[in-house]
Amino acid sequence: MLYSPIAPMHIPDGFLSIVISVICWAITIVTLGVAISRTNKSLGERQVPLMGVMAAFIFAAQMINFPVAGGTSGHLLGGALAAITLGPWAGMLVMTAVIAVQGLLFQDGGLVVMGANILNMGLLTAAVGYGLYRSAIGSKFTTKLTVAGVAAWLSVMTGALATSLQLWLSGTANIGVVVPAMLGVHALIGVGEALVTVAALSFILRTRPDLLGERSASAQGGRGWILTGVLITLAVVLLSPLASASPDGLNRVAMDLGFIQTAQTANGPLAGYIVPFLSSISASKIVAGSIGVIVVLAIAIITGRSLQTKKPNS
Numbered sequence: 001m002l003y004s005p006i007a008p009m010h011i012p013d014g015f016l017s018i019v020i021s022v023i024c025w026a027i028t029i030v031t032l033g034v035a036i037s038r039t040n041k042s043l044g045e046r047q048v049p050l051m052g053v054m055a056a057f058i059f060a061a062q063m064i065n066f067p068v069a070g071g072t073s074g075h076l077l078g079g080a081l082a083a084i085t086l087g088p089w090a091g092m093l094v095m096t097a098v099i100a101v102q103g104l105l106f107q108d109g110g111l112v113v114m115g116a117n118i119l120n121m122g123l124l125t126a127a128v129g130y131g132l133y134r135s136a137i138g139s140k141f142t143t144k145l146t147v148a149g150v151a152a153w154l155s156v157m158t159g160a161l162a163t164s165l166q167l168w169l170s171g172t173a174n175i176g177v178v179v180p181a182m183l184g185v186h187a188l189i190g191v192g193e194a195l196v197t198v199a200a201l202s203f204i205l206r207t208r209p210d211l212l213g214e215r216s217a218s219a220q221g222g223r224g225w226i227l228t229g230v231l232i233t234l235a236v237v238l239l240s241p242l243a244s245a246s247p248d249g250l251n252r253v254a255m256d257l258g259f260i261q262t263a264q265t266a267n268g269p270l271a272g273y274i275v276p277f278l279s280s281i282s283a284s285k286i287v288a289g290s291i292g293v294i295v296v297l298a299i300a301i302i303t304g305r306s307l308q309t310k311k312p313n314s
């Protein structure tokens with residue numbers, strides 16, 4: 001089935017060559033192996049429910065495409081946010097769960113190129129976001145949020161650059177054209193990423209700073225913050241029908257540069273976040289989004305508990 005240029009997606013099958021796709025899969029698998037090993041040694045008990053909440057929130061937030069200039073839309077990636085709140089390795093696992101569910105259950109992104117999507121949107125964004133944010137550890141509240149915003153913006157630019165290089169190496173687009181086109185539109189999308197990341201971290205730092213290794217007498221204990229996170233996630237899902245219908249950054253570039261028609265995607269029961277037996281598109285998106293939230297929440301928590309139980313002397 002030919003890809004519809006108005007449907008927001010990650011990299012679809014057909015954009016990248018088989019060779020580049022395989023290379024991306026190899027890098028992704030090796031990195032995830034390291035992430036599993038490192039998470040198995042460092043995952044704390046308080047991080048397990050946070051992994052679930054963060055995975056659910058990022059999945060829901062990625063459904064909300066916001067408009068940027070020129071009839072283009074963007075959406076949260078979330079790699080920097082996940083890495084800052086969970087650490088780089090657990091953050092990578094959360095992002096992998098989100099992207100895998102999007103591809104397998106909703107056909108949001110190709111299966112052959114899923115390794116590239118995980119690499120670009122999950123692994124690189126987490127590494128860049130956390131790497132820069134570390135420089136602000138021990139700094140003032142405002143400084144931390146400022147650095148986090150910059151880190152989130154740079155993580156989007158890194159993912160866009162990686163995608164551009166993969167398109168070039170695949171022979172899909174000329175490097176002198178695709179790089180400035182991708183970086184130009186994603187510079188604007190990155191601003192939205194920064195704002196969402198700063199807002200989420202501000203909430204966590206004010207309510208549960210201990211989750212980020214901070215200490216505060218005003219931190220709220222108990223499980224109230226988990227419920228709050230779930231409620232916020234559900235609210236985001238309810239807003240999904242209001243998402244911009246404009247093509248996202250990658251698809252806009254593909255349309256402008258003339259390679260959009262090379263994209264293909266498979267059919268599936270929930271493809272495009274559409275539930276077949278529901279006639280209302282809005283209701284369909286809400287139900288599909290709710291299903292996705294539940295699935296990624298369960299996968300992230302199960303993964304966290306599984307790794308946690310493997311810790312020695314736990």
